[in-house]
Amino acid sequence: MADVSSNPDPAPSAARRRAVSAFAQADAGFLEAAWQSLGEGRTVGALRGPESGLVMVRGRAGGGGAPFNLGEASVTRASVTLDDGAVGHAMVLGRDARRARFAAAFDALWQDETMREAIERDVVANVEAALAEADAERRSETEATKVDFFTMMRGED
Structure with missing residues (x-):
């Protein structure tokens, strides 16, 4: 199996980053259900x-100022290997070990070119659509509370 990180073509690594991001943001229940259909019969072993x-x-004031430490966040990481030797890694926000393990398993499975299209269609696209829908809902809720401030000029100035 070819090492993706040594591939000189940047497109596969960008596609993998996109997929890994989707796996990390997906719900654990969704990943588990998807694994039942896509990863059926495969053995997942823990590497770490x-x-x-x-x-x-870290944050930046105004988006471009000097960086400052905003605070700490809990994360969970996992590295797994599949029975065919593929290795997957994941890091997710929070302390959900099950979600990190499934995200790492999908990263390993995504590297199998015969499975990539099905994973992109059934997992990555669904997660991205759900995230976009949640973002649109959050934006509409925020827009509903928007207040337009304006400054009135006095005539004698």
Whole structure:
């Protein structure tokens, strides 16, 4: 199996980053259900974890100012191997070990070119659609509470 990180073509690594991001943001129940149909019969072995810890979240004032430490966030990471030797990695926000394990398993399965199209269609596209829908709902809720402020000029100025 070819090592994706040594591939000189940047497109596969960008596609993998997109897929890994979707796996990390997906619900554990959704990933488990999808694994039942797509990963059926495959053995998932643990290489590392899942293990939980903390990462420092950094921010910038105004989006471009000097960085500052905003606070800490809980994360869980996992590395797994499939029975065919493929290795997958995942890091998810929170302390959900099951979600991290399934996300890592899907990362490993995604690297199998024969499975990639089905995973993109059945998992990645569904997760991205759900995230876009949640974002649109959040935006509409925020828009409903928007207040337009304006400044009135006085005539004598």
